[in-house]
Amino acid sequence: MTPGRAEFHQQxxxxxxxxxxxxxxxxxxxxxxxxxxxxxxxxxxRPAEYASMVRRALARLQETSEN
Incomplete structure (x- = not known):
């Protein structure tokens, strides 16, 4: 992960x-x-990176609710 991407993720x-x-x-x-x-x-x-973060977080929530 590049520093810019890691920083975006943290923020x-x-x-x-x-x-x-x-x-x-x-x-x-x-x-x-x-x-x-x-x-x-x-x-x-937007941006697409943020949408991906939301999508992954949503997938984790769904997994947790199914177990």
């Missing part, structure tokens, strides 16, 4: 976690419509 990790939690909380509300909705929400996030 945005907390907000990516918060965003992932916000998206995950809507799963119970939106039920079957959630998957399409969450995909559109992640797609709209």
């Amino acid at each position: 945005h990790q907390a907000s990516a976690q918060v965003e992932a939690c916000r998206l995950f909380e809507q799963k119970a509300v939106l039920k079957g419509a959630w998957l399409g909705w969450v995909a559109s929400q992640i797609y709209a996030l």
